[in-house]
Amino acid sequence: MTALPQGSAPGSTADESAEAEVVPETAQAPAEEPGSPEGAGPGGEGGARAAAEDGEPADAAAGEEAGTTDAAAGEEAGPADPVAGEAAGPTAEAGGSEAGAAEAEHEAQPDTTDTTDAQATEATEAAQVSEAAAELAAQRELRARIAARKAEKEAPIPAGTKLSGTAADLLAAVRAVESGEKSGAAFFAGPPPAPRKPASGPAQETAPARPRAPEPAQAPATSAEALDAVRGVLRRGGAPEALAAQVTGALGEQAAERLDADPWQLLAVPGVRPEQADGFARALLGAECRPDDERRAAALVGWILEQAAVRGHTALAADDVRKALAGRSVPDPDEAVQQAIAEGVVLVFQDGLAEEPDSTENAENTGSAENTADAADIDGAEEAAEPAEPVEVLLGLDRYALAEESLADGLARLLNSPVGNDGSVWPEGSELARAVAGSGLVAHTGGEAARAESAAVVTAAAAAGLRAAGAAHTLDGQRRLAELTGPLAAFTLAGLLSGEGPGRDADGTLALDVLVVQDAGQVDVETAAILVESLADGCRLVLSGDPGVLGPAGAGQVFQDVLAARVCPVVASRLPDPGPVGELVSGIGIGELNQVEAPGKEVVIVPVRDAGEAVHRSVQLLADSIPRAFGIPVEQAQVITVGHGGSAGTRALNAALKQRLNPGPGRFGGFDPGDRAAYAKDLGRTVVGTVVEADAEGLRLDCAGTPVLVPKERVESALRHGWALTAHQAIGMRWPAVVAVLPGDAAQGLNRAWVYTAFGRAERHLSVVHGVDQALPRAVAEILPAPRTTRLTPLLHGLVKPAEQ
Numbered sequence: 001m002t003a004l005p006q007g008s009a010p011g012s013t014a015d016e017s018a019e020a021e022v023v024p025e026t027a028q029a030p031a032e033e034p035g036s037p038e039g040a041g042p043g044g045e046g047g048a049r050a051a052a053e054d055g056e057p058a059d060a061a062a063g064e065e066a067g068t069t070d071a072a073a074g075e076e077a078g079p080a081d082p083v084a085g086e087a088a089g090p091t092a093e094a095g096g097s098e099a100g101a102a103e104a105e106h107e108a109q110p111d112t113t114d115t116t117d118a119q120a121t122e123a124t125e126a127a128q129v130s131e132a133a134a135e136l137a138a139q140r141e142l143r144a145r146i147a148a149r150k151a152e153k154e155a156p157i158p159a160g161t162k163l164s165g166t167a168a169d170l171l172a173a174v175r176a177v178e179s180g181e182k183s184g185a186a187f188f189a190g191p192p193p194a195p196r197k198p199a200s201g202p203a204q205e206t207a208p209a210r211p212r213a214p215e216p217a218q219a220p221a222t223s224a225e226a227l228d229a230v231r232g233v234l235r236r237g238g239a240p241e242a243l244a245a246q247v248t249g250a251l252g253e254q255a256a257e258r259l260d261a262d263p264w265q266l267l268a269v270p271g272v273r274p275e276q277a278d279g280f281a282r283a284l285l286g287a288e289c290r291p292d293d294e295r296r297a298a299a300l301v302g303w304i305l306e307q308a309a310v311r312g313h314t315a316l317a318a319d320d321v322r323k324a325l326a327g328r329s330v331p332d333p334d335e336a337v338q339q340a341i342a343e344g345v346v347l348v349f350q351d352g353l354a355e356e357p358d359s360t361e362n363a364e365n366t367g368s369a370e371n372t373a374d375a376a377d378i379d380g381a382e383e384a385a386e387p388a389e390p391v392e393v394l395l396g397l398d399r400y401a402l403a404e405e406s407l408a409d410g411l412a413r414l415l416n417s418p419v420g421n422d423g424s425v426w427p428e429g430s431e432l433a434r435a436v437a438g439s440g441l442v443a444h445t446g447g448e449a450a451r452a453e454s455a456a457v458v459t460a461a462a463a464a465g466l467r468a469a470g471a472a473h474t475l476d477g478q479r480r481l482a483e484l485t486g487p488l489a490a491f492t493l494a495g496l497l498s499g500e501g502p503g504r505d506a507d508g509t510l511a512l513d514v515l516v517v518q519d520a521g522q523v524d525v526e527t528a529a530i531l532v533e534s535l536a537d538g539c540r541l542v543l544s545g546d547p548g549v550l551g552p553a554g555a556g557q558v559f560q561d562v563l564a565a566r567v568c569p570v571v572a573s574r575l576p577d578p579g580p581v582g583e584l585v586s587g588i589g590i591g592e593l594n595q596v597e598a599p600g601k602e603v604v605i606v607p608v609r610d611a612g613e614a615v616h617r618s619v620q621l622l623a624d625s626i627p628r629a630f631g632i633p634v635e636q637a638q639v640i641t642v643g644h645g646g647s648a649g650t651r652a653l654n655a656a657l658k659q660r661l662n663p664g665p666g667r668f669g670g671f672d673p674g675d676r677a678a679y680a681k682d683l684g685r686t687v688v689g690t691v692v693e694a695d696a697e698g699l700r701l702d703c704a705g706t707p708v709l710v711p712k713e714r715v716e717s718a719l720r721h722g723w724a725l726t727a728h729q730a731i732g733m734r735w736p737a738v739v740a741v742l743p744g745d746a747a748q749g750l751n752r753a754w755v756y757t758a759f760g761r762a763e764r765h766l767s768v769v770h771g772v773d774q775a776l777p778r779a780v781a782e783i784l785p786a787p788r789t790t791r792l793t794p795l796l797h798g799l800v801k802p803a804e805q
Contacts, residue, residue, distance in 0.1 A: 229256035237280040243269060260284070264299035274300060274328055291329045297336035298345050300328055305346060305397050309555040312788040314404055314525055315349060315396035337395070347401050349394040349791060394791065400555050401791070403529040407558065408795035410532030414440035415568060415800055417537040433457060435569040436514070436540050443520075443562050444544040446573025447586065448734070448760070453573055454516045454544035455484035462489060466513040471496045473519035474732035475687060475703055481518060493517060494682055497530060509536035519732050520545035522684060524554025525792065548589040549757045550728055551785065553684025561792035567800040577760075585760045591752060593780040601629070602764065608771040611647035614743035618648075619656050621739045621767050622723065630737065630765055634661060635676075635690075637737040639724040640758045642750070648743040654721035661723065668694035669715040677701055678722030678729060679710050686729040688722045727758040738762035739769060747775030751783040 230244040233256050248255045250268040258265050263281035266272050277299070282289045290296075304324045308316050318337060325333035340346050419440050432453050435442045444454055454470070461468035462485075470485055471493040472478045482490035491501045502511045515535065517523065520543035523531070535541060545559050552558075563570060577586055580602040587594040596603055606621070608614045618639050626637050639657070643649045658664075664672035668691070671677060675691045679701060689703030698712040699719065710719050724741075740758045742750070750772065759766055770776065 223253065226253045226255065230259070232256065233259045233284075237263060237266075237283040239266070239276075239280050246270070262295045262299070264293075264296045267299045267303045274303065292331045294336075294339055297325070297330055298340050298343060300325060300330065301336060301340040301395075302345050302397070305395065308789075309397065309400060311786075312551055312555060312557065314400040314555050314788075314790045314792075315394040316789060318348075318393040318395050321395050341395075344398075346395045347398055349396060349401070350391055394789065396791070400525060403526045404556065404791050404795060407525060407529040407532055408792060408799055410529065410535070411441055411562070411567075411796065412799040413537065414532065414535065414539065414541055416440075417539075419538055419540060430456065432542075432571045432573075433460060435571050436461075436542055439569050440538070440540055441562075441568040442540070442542045443559070443568055443570045444542055444573065445547055445563070445570070446544075446575060447546055447548075447577045447582070447589075449575040449577050449582070450544070450546075450573035451480065451518055452484055453575065454518055454542055455481055457514065457542060458485045458489055458516050461514040467502060467511055468514040468516075469496070469502055469512055470516040470518060472732065473522045474685060475706060476733040477519055479704060480734070492685075493519075493523065493527070493531070494685065497527075497534065505536065507536065508534075509539075510534045512536075512539055514540045514542070516542040516544060518544050520559040521547060521549055521557075522552045522731060523558050524552040524684070525556030525558055525790070526554060528556070528558040546760075548753060549760070550731060550753045551788065553728065556790055556792065557788050558792065561790055562796070565793045565796040565800075566802045567796050579764070581759070581762050581764070581766050584766070585756060588752065588756045588759060588780050591781050593755075593777045602766065604765075604767045606767055606769045608743060608769055610771070611652075611743040611745075614648045614741055614769050614771055615652055615656050617769050618653055618724075618739050618741050619660050621769070622657065623660050626737045626739075626765065626767070632737045632765065636735055637739065638730065638733075638735040638761065639739045639741060640727055640730050640761060641724055641741040641743075642746040642754070643726060644720075646743075646745070648741055648746070650720065650724045650726060653724035653741065657723040658721060668699055669712075669719075671699060671715075671719070671721070676722040677710075678720050678725055679708060680718045680720075680729075681708070684728075685732075686725070688725070688733065727754050727761075730761050731757060734761050734763050736763050737765040737767070739767045741769045742776060743769070743771040747772040747779070750775060750779035751785050752780050753785045755780050 226248055227244050230247050231241040234241050234243055234247070237259075246269045247259070247266070250270075251258050251265060263284045264277050266277045266280050267274065278289075278296075281293075281296070301321060304321055305316060321337055322333035325336050330336050337346075341348055417440050419438070430453070432442070432444055433456070436457055444450065446453065458468045458470045469489050469491060470481050471491050472481050473493060475492060478490050478492050478495075495501065496510070505511050512535070517531070522545070523543075532541070543559055543562060547560060547563060551560070562568065576582060580596045580598040580600075584594065584596045584603055587596075598604070606617050608617055622634060622637050622639055626632050627634060639653055641648060641650055641653060644651055646652065658675065662672060662674045662676075664675075666672055671691045671694075673691050673693060677689060677691050677699075679687045679689070681687050687701070687703050687708055689701035689706075689708055692700045692702050692707075694700065696712075697709060699710040699715050701708040701710065738758070738761045755776070759768075
């Protein structure tokens with residue numbers, strides 16, 4: 001595919017490699033050279049789009065794409081049957097590194113001096129007064145601009161202006177209700193619904209029928225004229241015309257005009273990098289293309305925050321954004337940030353301000369997406385008092401800011417809504433059941449064995465006549481949940497929100513009195529906000545998950561933030577995961593890689609010297625040793641490795657496994673009937689199945705008895721062979737046997753959460769193809785995942801007092 005134009009920042013005299021964006025305490029990969037193939041354009045391996053399609057955060061995906069390289073070879077291979085060897089367990093060793101603390105941004109107060117000298121000249125005083133007046137005038141002007149933008153945003157938007165049709169009418173109606181101009185009942189044809197009453201039977205028998213909700217929104221159809229116009233602009237800018245559909249999907253019908261007016265809006269297309277947008281702008285603007293162009297700065301600020309969101313952050317420290325802008329050759333990063341704030345590209349937050357006397361107004365402004373910009377600019381303009389403690393100023397996109405604020409409000413609503421505390425409904429002796437009986441929100445932590453405890457809540461509530469259901473992250477999680485609750489009370493979270501399972505009450509909320517969400521650690525902030533908004537007052541929500549696994553693929557860390565806020569009951573399971581594998585994984589969770597007794601060879605360590613041997617051993621284990629020694633068929637065993645690229649990544653392993661297990665020409669887009677395939681159906685949710693056939697609609701998979709269609713336009717981008725997966729793809733699934741591959745250079749991609757997640761996918765047997773030496777115990781003992789910057793915890797603290805634990 002033709003690559004997008006590469007180059008240095010506009011106006012520079014020589015090509016420069018782009019510096020990596022600064023994300024708090026996140027190790028960055030080396031910067032790509034402008035002409036490197038990896039950054040050649042959307043669809044290049046390692047890009048943010050590919051990471052999203054695989055359902056993995058970009059930082060993890062980048063590490064995985066780096067893959068592993070072959071070490072020096074030349075030594076003889078080990079024993080023919082690795083499983084026949086003795087079980088072993090590596091020991092922990094001190095080492096590693098600590099992540100540095102993020103810098104806190106603050107405005108320094110100006111120094112003041114005593115003016116007791118009666119002989120000071122009038123000229124000096126006049127200069128001081130002039131300087132202060134100019135500073136105050138500049139601050140007043142900035143406040144006026146912010147106030148004007150707020151007034152413009154708060155004004156009703158009539159149909160036919162910025163929005164059109166139904167969207168504009170709906171927004172105008174919402175504004176009218178919010179302002180008190182009209183009553184909400186005025187927009188409904190019938191009387192308000194009667195209060196909802198609990199059903200008299202289990203959810204699966206009494207849930208009202210409801211039409212299936214629409215599928216996730218697709219990009220609106222684009223006219224041929226609009227596509228042709230965009231192709232023309234792309235052609236003039238030297239960009240591939242194949243991007244036309246993606247550009248119109250991101251920028252709308254007026255994409256051609258918008259690109260002509262602002263070429264850097266090309267950064268809105270997933271996978272496009274700043275150096276490519278710079279080359280595109282240079283081709284369109286010529287000598288007018290400058291590195292200090294306000295349009296470039298605004299687009300870069302938005303792009304930096306979008307990339308941070310892919311890494312899991314919902315906001316970034318302002319200092320980090322400035323550093324990233326400086327790395328992109330922006331001459332005045334501070335001015336660029338201020339301009340982006342004034343134009344509404346980003347929002348400003350000062351969450352977690354230290355309490356001060358008479359600071360009620362500031363406390364009300366804290367955490368509000370609309371008001372924090374005023375607090376950030378007005379603070380310090382009145383008088384030069386004692387220097388305040390440094391305050392971390394955060395910048396974020398309105399998309400994630402609104403989602404976090406909506407989620408915080410919804411969780412507070414559930415906590416503050418009265419719930420019936422009838423002890424007869426819940427089985428006695430269960431700590432989790434008692435907590436659910438008395439609170440609208442409960443957090444439940446534990447490993448695989450703890451899933452039975454949260455499933456028991458669903459069963460008990462349904463038996464008592466309440467409408468109860470459970471939701472899991474994946475189809476495999478739904479299957480395991482259904483084994484405990486019955487098939488009619490178990491769903492995937494995506495299915496529940498798209499209309500599967502229980503219906504809706506008259507007010508549009510889910511027809512549920514109790515909802516248990518397993519794999520809660522994989523729920524991103526936007527999904528959580530939609531879920532909580534779908535729950536009625538008085539509904540009990542149980543967030544159950546394992547805090548030790550890798551975080552969600554989307555932005556936010558909802559489960560971790562709720563645990564940290566301590567605003568609701570938190571119940572920690574005391575059920576240990578069974579067997580030697582469970583004992584090993586439990587130790588990893590607390591930073592200990594212990595040697596475990598494995599009399600039945602439940603845990604086997606297979607040392608290797610290089611990536612080539614790692615691939616050979618992995619194929620041997622999956623295809624021969626494990627089926628022969630344990631009676632576990634190939635279909636029930638899974639290979640898990642650190643990355644997609646490299647000599648022992650998923651691509652190399654899947655190629656070798658296909659050659660051994662199902663050789664063929666790959667006549668259906670590289671796939672043959674009988675191939676195991678991994679389909680990234682949604683962000684962070686991978687479906688594993690077997691290829692059945694292909695037709696005009698796409699490729700058809702059999703996923704443990706559930707038919708799944710991969711649309712033909714998504715086969716190339718969202719489907720991979722699935723004998724080998726990454727740990728991020730494997731989250732939410734388990735297999736009787738797992739082969740964890742850790743070759744050579746994989747050491748750089750290891751941390752405690754990765755090891756915990758990969759090893760924890762095994763139920764009965766775990767083989768570790770081990771080539772990282774002491775890097776494994778060091779990763780378990782000392783290397784934690786990079787923290788995510790989020791705002792949910794302080795938002796909850798502003799709404800709900802911490803619960804007594």
